[in-house]
Amino acid sequence: MALSFWSPPYCVGKSYEKTWSFEEWSTLLSEVIARHFPVIVPGGFLAINIADILTFPDPSMPRIQADNVATKRQRVTRQQILAAAAAHPDYNRYQLAALLGCSEQTIQRRTEHNNVRGGKYQVQRKVKLVGGLVQEWAEAAGFYMYDRRVWVKDPCWVNSRWHSLSYRSVDEFEYVYVFWKPGITTVDRARLKRQEWADWGSRAVWSIPSVRSNDDHEAQFPIELPRRVIRLFSAPGELVLDPFVGSGTTALAAIEQRRHYLGFDLEPDYAALASRRTTHTPALI
Ligand SMILES: C[S@@+](CC[C@H](N)C(=O)[O-])C[C@H]1O[C@@H](n2cnc3c(N)ncnc32)[C@H](O)[C@@H]1O
Structure with missing residues (x-):
């Protein structure tokens, strides 16, 4: 693979990850990252779209007494x-x-006399940064951190239930972490037009509207995200992987950008959905 781009489960309780512990989630991600190293070409990239965990339970955290x-x-x-x-x-x-x-x-x-935030008997929740963990797992596998970008999406109030009675902020950005496998990397500035380099290619912050909630998949990313990553970090005709392909958005962007693709998903319904969506898109010849 020239490039692997994906968005894994975020450890935030979506239906496909409800039963996992944080340790199981960490094991899954670190193993998936480790298994990438042998299949990415030297000089190729692994790009991961992920967010911090904003409601990470911590039994040792004192109750937050809100003097409201x-x-x-x-x-x-x-x-x-x-x-x-x-x-x-x-x-x-x-x-x-x-x-x-x-x-x-x-x-x-x-x-x-109860002013405790977050439920009287519930464990308190804190913010857990994920980028450092991902970097550790990737570097243990042999990759190097090459770049990081911020994707500014629509504010997601549902994931930020604490905002109205605290100083905490709403959930409205995620990251794209880019890892590099040592080797010769083709740098081709012709991949983007001059204006595209100025607008987003060289920019660290990407504002892209979220996909509205839909009946297809509960955590789809907008096609503009894989489109940009694919255009920056691969060349036409190369092979792009998404091992958490969900509804197939990365595959659709790959087809559109004349790249080959390979996708997996644990949920047979999502794999079938991705197959249907890609089958109805004209394939790369
Ligand atoms: C954040 S979603 C990806 C959504 C995708 N980017 C899209 O636009 O539709 C994560 C996906 O990973 C899948 N998944 C979870 N655990 C998995 C595993 N162990 N192997 C493969 N896929 C898995 C879930 O079923 C879900 O579709």
């Missing part, structure tokens, strides 16, 4: 709640909230 100003502005006092509860012993928290004109959380916080 918005809650404090709520005028309902503990005494008022206790009085209302005494007057209506059959009312639950929601009914008391409706009676007093506040939220159910206010009732709970005032009565149980």
Whole structure:
């Protein structure tokens, strides 16, 4: 292979990775990376699209005590709640909230002194950086870190449930890490036009809209991502691999850019979907 480009499971609980531990996920990725080394041509590239894990559970992390100003502005006092509860012993928290004109959380916080973020009994979650791990696994396999780019996607509020009651930011960028296998690399500036080099070829930050949620695949990347990587790091007629091919986006970009491709997926339905999508795209002669 001249180039392998892929986006693996991110260890964030998608349906195809729900049952894996972080250790199992790490083993999968480090093995996949190690197995690339013998099949990438000398001077060729391995490019990985991945994101940091924004909600990594850590049982040793102290509970985050949110001193929430918005809650404090709520005028309902503990005494008022206790009085209302005494007057209506059959009312639950929601009914008391409706009676007093506040939220159910206010009732709970005032009565149980609970201001813990992220669920009372849940393990706290932190940000886990993934790039350093990927670099370690790739360098252990014999690759060298050649470059890294940032893909700015649409803000994904669902993955950032903590944003409204914390200072944390929304999930809106990922990385492309590029590793190089020592050997002779053809540098061909003619692969892109002058304006393309200026617009994205030489730029570290790529703004590309995300694929809207769809019924095909829950974690598709936009075709513009493999299109750019393929155009930069391979030549027409070369072979491009995606061992986590999903709905076949890398393969479609490869066909479009007149490269050969090879793709795998663990889920037979996704492999079938990728086959269908590529079969309906005119193949490279
Ligand atoms: C992030 S998605 C890739 C999506 C793809 N780039 C697209 O645009 O459709 C990761 C894919 O890896 C697949 N996968 C998970 N574990 C795998 C394994 N051990 N071997 C091959 N594929 C696997 C999942 O089924 C999923 O389709």
